[in-house]
Each structure stands twice: as C-alpha cells, then as structure tokens.
Amino acid sequence: MSDKRLAEELFELEQCQSGSGAGLDLSRRGFVQLLGAGLVITVSHGQAGSLGVNFQPGKRGTIGSRLHIGQDGIITVMTGKVEVGQGSRAQITQAAAEELRVSVDRIRLIMADTDLVPDDGTTAGSRTTPSTVPAVRRTAATARQVLTDMACRRWNVSDKDIELQEGTITHKTTKRSVTYGELAKSTDFDKVYEHSDDGNATVTSVSEWQVLGVSVPRPNRRDIVAGAHRFPSDIQRPEMLYGKILRPPGFGASLVSIDISEAKAMKNVVVVHDGDFIGCAASNSFSAAKAVKAISKTATWDVPDQPSGKELFSYLKDHAQIDQGRGGRRGRSSGKSKGSVEYGLKSAKRVLSETYEVAYIQHAPMEPRAAVAQWENGKLTVWTGTQAPNRVQSDLADFFGIDSKLVRVIVPDTGGGFGGKHTGDAAVEAARLARVADKPVSLRWSREEEFTWAYFRPAALIEIQAGLDGNGSLIAWDFKEINAGSSGINSPYEIPNARTRYLRSDPPLRQGSYRCLAATANNFARESFMDELAAIAGTDPLAFRLSHLKDTRLRAVLEAAAKKFRWDKRKGKTPADTGVGLACGTEKDSFVACCAEVSVDRNRGTITVRNVCEAFECGAVQNPDNLRAQVQGCIIMGLGAALREEIRFEKGRILNAGFAGYQVPRFQDVPDIDVVLLDRQDLPSVGGGETPIIGIAPAIANAVFDATGIRIRSMPLSASVLKKAGK
Amino acid sequence: MNDTITLIVNGRKTAVITDPQRPLLDVLREDLKLTGTKYGCGRGQCGACTVLIEGKRSLSCITSVSEASNKEIITIEGLTEGGRMHPVQEAFLEEGAIQCGYCTPGMVLSAVSLLKKIPTPAESEIIEWMNPNLCRCCDYIRIVKAVQRVAKGASEVKSS
Numbered sequence: 070m071s072d073k074r075l076a077e078e079l080f081e082l083e084q085c086q087s088g089s090g091a092g093l094d095l096s097r098r099g100f101v102q103l104l105g106a107g108l109v110i111t112v113s114h115g116q117a118g119s120l121g122v123n124f125q126p127g128k129r130g131t132i133g134s135r136l137h138i139g140q141d142g143i144i145t146v147m148t149g150k151v152e153v154g155q156g157s158r159a160q161i162t163q164a165a166a167e168e169l170r171v172s173v174d175r176i177r178l179i180m181a182d183t184d185l186v187p188d189d190g191t192t193a194g195s196r197t198t199p200s201t202v203p204a205v206r207r208t209a210a211t212a213r214q215v216l217t218d219m220a221c222r223r224w225n226v227s228d229k230d231i232e233l234q235e236g237t238i239t240h241k242t243t244k245r246s247v248t249y250g251e252l253a254k255s256t257d258f259d260k261v262y263e264h265s266d267d268g269n270a271t272v273t274s275v276s277e278w279q280v281l282g283v284s285v286p287r288p289n290r291r292d293i294v295a296g297a298h299r300f301p302s303d304i305q306r307p308e309m310l311y312g313k314i315l316r317p318p319g320f321g322a323s324l325v326s327i328d329i330s331e332a333k334a335m336k337n338v339v340v341v342h343d344g345d346f347i348g349c350a351a352s353n354s355f356s357a358a359k360a361v362k363a364i365s366k367t368a369t370w371d372v373p374d375q376p377s378g379k380e381l382f383s384y385l386k387d388h389a390q391i392d393q394g395r396g397g398r399r400g401r402s403s404g405k406s407k408g409s410v411e412y413g414l415k416s417a418k419r420v421l422s423e424t425y426e427v428a429y430i431q432h433a434p435m436e437p438r439a440a441v442a443q444w445e446n447g448k449l450t451v452w453t454g455t456q457a458p459n460r461v462q463s464d465l466a467d468f469f470g471i472d473s474k475l476v477r478v479i480v481p482d483t484g485g486g487f488g489g490k491h492t493g494d495a496a497v498e499a500a501r502l503a504r505v506a507d508k509p510v511s512l513r514w515s516r517e518e519e520f521t522w523a524y525f526r527p528a529a530l531i532e533i534q535a536g537l538d539g540n541g542s543l544i545a546w547d548f549k550e551i552n553a554g555s556s557g558i559n560s561p562y563e564i565p566n567a568r569t570r571y572l573r574s575d576p577p578l579r580q581g582s583y584r585c586l587a588a589t590a591n592n593f594a595r596e597s598f599m600d601e602l603a604a605i606a607g608t609d610p611l612a613f614r615l616s617h618l619k620d621t622r623l624r625a626v627l628e629a630a631a632k633k634f635r636w637d638k639r640k641g642k643t644p645a646d647t648g649v650g651l652a653c654g655t656e657k658d659s660f661v662a663c664c665a666e667v668s669v670d671r672n673r674g675t676i677t678v679r680n681v682c683e684a685f686e687c688g689a690v691q692n693p694d695n696l697r698a699q700v701q702g703c704i705i706m707g708l709g710a711a712l713r714e715e716i717r718f719e720k721g722r723i724l725n726a727g728f729a730g731y732q733v734p735r736f737q738d739v740p741d742i743d744v745v746l747l748d749r750q751d752l753p754s755v756g757g758g759e760t761p762i763i764g765i766a767p768a769i770a771n772a773v774f775d776a777t778g779i780r781i782r783s784m785p786l787s788a789s790v791l792k793k794a795g796k
Numbered sequence: 797m798n799d800t801i802t803l804i805v806n807g808r809k810t811a812v813i814t815d816p817q818r819p820l821l822d823v824l825r826e827d828l829k830l831t832g833t834k835y836g837c838g839r840g841q842c843g844a845c846t847v848l849i850e851g852k853r854s855l856s857c858i859t860s861v862s863e864a865s866n867k868e869i870i871t872i873e874g875l876t877e878g879g880r881m882h883p884v885q886e887a888f889l890e891e892g893a894i895q896c897g898y899c900t901p902g903m904v905l906s907a908v909s910l911l912k913k914i915p916t917p918a919e920s921e922i923i924e925w926m927n928p929n930l931c932r933c934c935d936y937i938r939i940v941k942a943v944q945r946v947a948k949g950a951s952e953v954k955s956s
Contacts, residue, residue: 152896153896154895154896154897154898154933155895156895284892286889286892287892287894287897290889290892290894290897293897293900294881294885294888294889294900294904295832295872295873295875295876295881295885296830296832296833296871296872296873296900296901297832297873298897299831300831300898302831302834302835303825303831305829305831311826353814353826353827354822354826355817355818355819355822356815432932433932434898434932435834435836435842435844435896435898435899435930435931435932436834436836436896436898437835482896482897483896484834484896484897484899485896485898485932487932515838516836516837516838516839694892698892698935698938701934701935701937702895702933702934705934705936706932706933706934727837727839728837728839728841728842728930729839729841733932734934734936735930735936736922736923736926736927736929736936736939736940737923737924737927739923739937742937
C-alpha cells in the first residue's frame with residue numbers, strides 16, 4: 070500500500086476515539102466432517118490430527134508461521150485476516166491450494182487467532198487480495214518447492230520430471246512417489262517450517278490457475294446453514310455468565326451519583342463499578358439487564374451541551390480547520406493540486422458552484438458487537454467480532470497493563486463488519502466484567518447500543534466550484550470537503566487547473582471507517598457535480614465524462630456499463646417521471662461505473678430504483694461468484710445510504726437507534742441488477758469488497774435529475790425536495 | 797419469580813425453571829445452548845430470531861418463553877433430520893446464498909414456512925413474505941434464487 074493511502078486509512082481508523090478490544094479455538098474445537106451422503110459427524114480434534122495440542126506456530130517470516138503439513142495430508146494454513154462475509158476464507162484457502170497443487174478440501178484455514186496466526190494487519194482497505202493473498206501464495210509456493218526438493222534429495226533426482234498433484238509428488242520417469250503427509254513424518258521435517266517464507270519459488274501464472282479464478286464456495290458453509298457455526302455472540306464457555314453495561318443517557322456524559330445496592334442485593338449477580346464504568350454479569354442476560362436497569366434508575370448524569378443533527382452542516386462548516394496549505398496535521402491539505410485554480414476560474418466561460426451535504430450513516434451489521442472473555446492463570450482469552458484482532462490484542466494488553474503475550478484474541482467468522490468493527494469495545498467490557506466475576510463473561514451489545522455507541526461513517530459538507538471553457542470542457546476544479554476524510558477525494562478526470570482539499574472539523578459523533586470510507590461521500594458529490602456541468606455544457610453525461618478521461622480502465626467500465634445498460638437507447642427516451650443517470654469512480658486500484666433508471670412520484674416524494682447496471686474491474690478475478698455477490702451487496706447496501714439512511718441525533722442521543730427508525734434496504738427494495746465483471750487477467754488482482762458502492766448514489770441522483778429536472782444535493786436524497794419543487 | 801415451563805424444541809421436551817417473561821430467544825440460546833437462532837434487534841424488526849411455533853413463523857425475541865410453553869418449536873438445529881439437511885438448506889448451499897451467514901437461520905426458517913403455505917410461490921410472493929428478514933450483506937438476490945430453487949424442485953415433483 071502506498072504510504073499516502075496507508076496514511077488515509079490510518080487517519081480514518083484514528084477517528085475512532087476509543088480503542089478497546091476481544092475466535093473459535095480450533096485446536097480444541099471438534100471438526101465437523103461431511104461425508105458424501107450428507108451425513109454429518111463430529112470428529113474430535115485429536116482424531117482430525119492436523120494440529121497437535123502442543124502446536125506452536127513458527128517464527129515470523131518462516132514457512133511454519135503460515136503453514137503446517139499434517140501427517141494425514143491435511144494442510145493447515147494460518148492467516149490474521151478475518152471472515153465477515155466478504156469471502157476471505159474461501160479466497161485465502163484458494164490461494165494456498167493453488168500453490169500447493171491441492172484441492173481446497175485439503176486446506177484447513179485458521180483465521181485470526183493471535184496465538185496461532187501471523188499478524189496480517191486489519192481486515193480493511195480491500196487489502197486481503199493485493200497483500201495477504203500474495204503473501205500466502207509466496208509461502209505456499211516456497212513450501213511446494215522445499216517439499217519437492219526434499220523428495221528429489223530422497224530419490225537423488227533433479228526436479229525436472231516431477232509432477233505434483235493432490236498432495237502427491239511423483240517422479241514421472243521412475244514412477245516413485247511420496248505424499249506431503251509421508252514427508253511430514255521424516256525426523257528432520259521441522260527444517261521445512263524454519264525455512265524462510267519468501268523463497269525464489271514462482272507463483273502460478275493466471276493462465277494456469279486451477280483453483281484461483283474458480284467460484285469456490287465458502288468452506289464452512291454447511292456449518293453456517295445448519296446453525297452450527299459459533300459466531301462471537303454464540304461462543305460457550307463452562308460456567309459462563311452474561312454481561313450488560315450501563316450506558317449513559319448521552320455522549321460525553323459524566324456520572325454524578327449512583328446507587329448499586331439494589332443490584333448488589335440481587336442473587337447471583339456480579340456488579341462491577343469502576344468510575345463511570347458500571348456493568349453486571351449474571352447467569353442469563355435477562356437478569357443482567359434487570360440488574361443494570363435497577364442501577365440505571367438511580368443514576369444521575371451530566372450530559373454536556375452538544376450539537377444536534379439539525380445544525381450538523383453549519384456546525385461542521387463553522388468548525389472546519391483553516392487550510393494551512395500542504396502538510397501539517399491541522400487543516401492539512403490532502404489531494405492533488407495542479408495548475409492554478411484561480412486562473413482557471415477567471416478564464417472560464419461558465420462557472421458553477423454547488424454544495425453537497427452527506428449525512429452520518431452506520432454499518433448496522435446483523436451481528437452487533439459481542440465478546441466472550443475468559444481469564445485463566447493471568448492469561449486473557451477473548452473471542453470477539455472485530456476486523457482488527459492484533460489491535461484489539463494490544464488495546465487489551467494496554468488497558469490491563471499486561472504483556473500482549475498474555476492476551477489471546479480469537480475472531481470466529483463474524484456476522485458482518487463493513488468497516489464498522491475496527492474497534493474492540495465489547496472485548497474490553499467483557500474482560501473487565503470477567504476479571505471481577507472470575508468467570509467467563511459473554512457480552513453482546515443490543516441493537517440500540519450498536520447504533521449508539523459504535524461509530525459512524527462521517528458526515529460531509531462538500532463545496533465544489535468548477536469552470537468550463539468555451540468548448541464546454543473543464544478548465545478549473547476546486548473541491549473542498551469538510552469532515553469525512555480524504556478517501557476518493559481526487560478527481561480521475563483531466564483538468565488543467567485543479568485543487569482538492571480536505572478539512573478536518575469538530576465532529577459531533579464518533580466516526581470511523583465504512584465500506585469505502587469517505588469515497589462514498591466524495592464520489593457522490595463529484596459525480597453529481599460532473600453531471601451538473603455536463604448539463605450546462607449541453608453534453609450527454611457519458612460523452613462529457615469520456616471526453617475528460619484518459620484512464621483506460623475507468624473508460625472501460627464506463628463503456629461496459631453504458632453498453633449493457635443500453636444508455637444510448639434509453640437516455641432521453643424514458644417516459645414521464647422516469648430517468649436514467651450514470652456515475653463512475655476509482656478507488657483502491659479498482660474501477661466502477663454505474664447506470665441507473667429511476668421513477669419518481671413527485672406527490673409522494675418517492676424515488677424508486679428500477680434497474681441498475683454496474684461494471685466493475687479489479688484485475689484478475691480470483692473468485693467470480695464471490696465478487697459478483699460483493700458487487701450486488703454494495704449496490705443494494707448503497708441504495709440505503711442514497712435513499713433513506715440518516716443518523717438523527719440530539720442532546721448526545723441517537724434518535725433512530727433501531728431498524729424501525731433507520732431503514733436499511735430490504736428484499737422489496739432490490740431493483741433489477743446487472744453486473745458486468747471485467748476480468749483483466751493481465752493485471753494484478755486487487756480487492757473488490759468496497760469500491761462498487763461508490764457508483765450507486767450519484768447514479769441515482771443523476772437519474773432523478775433526468776426524470777424531474779431537479780437536483781438533490783444530499784445523501785440521503787431528500788424526497789421533500791421533490792415534493793416542494795413538485796407542482 | 798420463576799416458573800416451571802415445558803418447552804418442546806425440535807421434538808424434545810424440556811422443562812426450564814425461569815422467569816416467564818424472558819424472551820424465548822434467550823432461553824433457546826442461553827439455557828438450551830441452541831445458538832443457531834440469532835439476536836439481531838430484540839424488537840421483532842429484523843427476523844434473525846425466526847423460529848417455527850406450531851408450524852407458524854414466529855419472532856422468538858418478542859415471544860416470551862411462557863407464551864411458547866407446550867407448543868412445538870422448531871429451530872434451525874431441528875431442520876437437519878438423520879444427518880440430512882432440509883431442502884431449503886441444500887438450496888441455500890447450491891445457490892451460495894450466504895455471505896456472513898448471520899441472517900441465514902432466520903432466512904431459512906422464514907423460507908420453510910413460506911413453502912409450507914405456498915409450495916410454488918411467485919417471485920413477488922417470495923419477496924413479500926421474506927421482506928421482514930434483513931440481510932445487511934444484502935445477499936437478497938441469491939436468497940430469492942434459493943427459495944425459487946426449492947419451489948422449482950417441488951413443481952417438478954408435482955408435475956412428474
């Protein structure tokens with residue numbers, strides 16, 4: 070990752086104020102094996118045999134830190150990445166299987182257990198594909214080479230006539246063969262694990278892929294569909310209690326007085342009171358909640374004055390830090406500058422200025438934050454749903470003042486992340502309760518807590534001014550964004566005079582990453598504004614963009630989407646109150662273009678999305694079905710932010726902290742969707758879980774304009790604007 | 797105050813001694829350790845907690861355990877019979893209709909109850925029936941396809 074991009078991601082992660090943190094222990098879990106006839110049997114770890122109870126992963130940088138070859142031929146692969154539904158489990162399994170020349174059934178992937186796996190960084194930034202997959206492939210290819218060399222030495226042959234298939238190494242001329250498992254029985258096999266993980270072995274070229282490039286399904290899908298997989302909130306430990314935390318009535322509140330005596334008198338309830346941290350643990354969550362409720366009645370708090378959602382944008386603008394030019398943290402100028410914006414605007418024939426407002430939204434993963442914490446002989450183990458296991462590990466170590474070697478964080482495959490689970494809040498809370506209770510504690514946030522005390526995709530105020538020359542081409546571009554962050558802030562278009570700035574402000578809500586971060590806001594504003602410029606120039610929106618685009622990959626998705634959507638046939642030919650719009654963008658080295666058709670009911674002020682076509686390109690595609698699912702998921706999730714989602718708040722409280730008041734997309738909201746995947750086998754694979762989301766909101770806004778002549782410069786697209794302008 | 801409540805879950809009768817006001821969801825998960833049924837919102841707004849009570853689709857987070865006493869309850873764990881998965885589960889697998897999988901048990905049970913009522917539903921009927929179930933991964937398209945796959949199988953059996 071470029072330093073600059075790393076800095077952007079880290080900045081947006083930094084926005085999460087509290088660091089706190091908390092997987093199924095596979096060395097003690099029973100493996101579920103599925104036989105051909107659909108019979109499900111549970112095999113205890115000992116019989117599965119892949120990992121001994123005394124298994125120790127190898128040192129960082131060695132093959133042993135990443136792989137283990139079982140004598141039964143099962144290959145255990147270790148990664149610090151997590152599975153939150155984006156398909157990393159299948160993909161990393163494929164990566165290892167490809168290079169080891171085995172089918173995916175021979176791979177057991179251990180994910181995100183800090184005792185067992187390497188630190189592969191936070192699962193974020195669409196980094197699994199461009200970073201972790203190559204690392205796994207390099208190590209697996211090195212192991213393949215080391216094992217081959219081992220066999221060749223045994224047989225005293227060169228590796229010229231060697232064939233590898235399904236974990237068997239065969240010398241074709243003499244027909245001698247040995248399996249990986251048999252080699253693993255040799256007394257000096259430990260040398261393999263000590264070997265550096267970055268040998269000279271070449272990874273398989275795309276044209277020869279057998280396992281990568283295939284739509285491999287999720288390896289533990291049967292567990293999921295049977296309800297057998299234990300998500301973080303499902304983890305069971307002996308003598309486990311259930312915890313609940315007392316929440317203040319508003320952000321930034323301080324406790325004035327409290328009386329915990331009624332709760333303390335409750336049978337079998339553990340009360341933890343440590344300053345402003347108050348929680349209860351009991352034999353079931355209902356009792357814990359009852360105890361917390363009793364305490365809550367007695368508590369008085371001081372909630373500081375703070376801005377409400379109604380004054381959000383004026384507040385962000387008033388507190389925007391003055392741009393001090395390039396560099397420096399305060400009011401830092403991110404984004405590219407070119408030429409002279411002042412000159413460009415002065416020489417322009419037409420100048421346009423507009424402001425866009427983007428509301429706070431939330432990820433609302435199906436599984437709220439959850440953690441199970443257990444202290445044993447001074448060591449803390451936490452199972453928790455987080456995208457940042459190593460960060461949570463160090464947060465826990467810091468919080469309790471212990472060495473991180475005494476903290477084990479395990480992330481079982483989790484019920485959704487979307488950039489919203491970079492922090493381990495539940496992990497620290499559960500660990501605090503467990504320490505006092507001296508028993509394992511399971512803590513699961515309620516939906517209301519998840520909507521209030523997690524964090525949000527930042528709101529944004531975006532001001533754009535641009536100039537067109539006499540030919541209707543862009544001659545100046547001045548883009549200023551307040552609060553959301555610099556992801557996706559740069560324009561991909563050819564503009565001789567341009568300035569792009571991002572200004573911090575004083576956000577009233579806790580904010581952090583989201584699926585594609587601030588690019589969701591920045592691309593909405595940019596692509597809506599491009600459409601406004603096209604209209605002024607009297608040019609078709611597609612032609613206007615193409616005339617300013619040199620980037621061949623972005624052009625390719627734009628043309629592909631327009632072609633599949635039949636843009637030329639539909640633009641200007643839609644019935645009344647129906648319109649089409651398009652948008653494109655690039656982020657994280659991938660490229661998206663989106664066309665949408667909407668119909669509008671001006672009286673009701675409703676926008677219905679009828680048809681969406683998205684073209685997406687992220688280099689060589691490693692798992693087509695999963696990528697398609699990610700693109701579809703992004704489109705539908707993005708509809709919510711485009712049409713309905715908005716966090717409303719006042720006096721430090723979230724007013725719509727539930728699915729009734731915060732309306733996320735449902736079955737009935739799904740339009741006809743066409744996805745065109747451009748498989749560029751000649752380009753390195755990059756991630757695809759985020760970028761597809763940035764095209765949908767501006768495409769819809771532009772389609773609404775096409776249908777009604779009305780510009781709605783906000784996310785969500787405010788229907789009331791339609792109603793007012795209606796008659 | 798605790799009551800003794802008889803629950804019939806996946807064909808097994810169990811007595812629990814507990815506060816009758818506790819949500820059925822909690823009792824299933826915490827007392828019976830049947831964690832397949834999920835908590836999504838606690839307010840009946842997302843369908844993650846869907847179970848069948850006397851064959852009817854029910855939201856266990858807003859059903860008290862006393863309301864469910866002496867009634868046949870089917871959870872996701874109860875759909876597997878003799879090691880074989882239910883056709884709806886197989887269809888979800890065949891269509892790959894799983895991303896994070898957290899909504900999956902609720903979706904499966906919702907679909908099971910639909911197909912009991914309407915063995916070959918139209919797409920619009922599937923969408924309307926399944927609408928109370930949320931999927932934040934937004935895998936709706938594949939879930940509808942999974943239900944259609946089962947329906948198609950049923951209609952083929954019917955016509956053969």
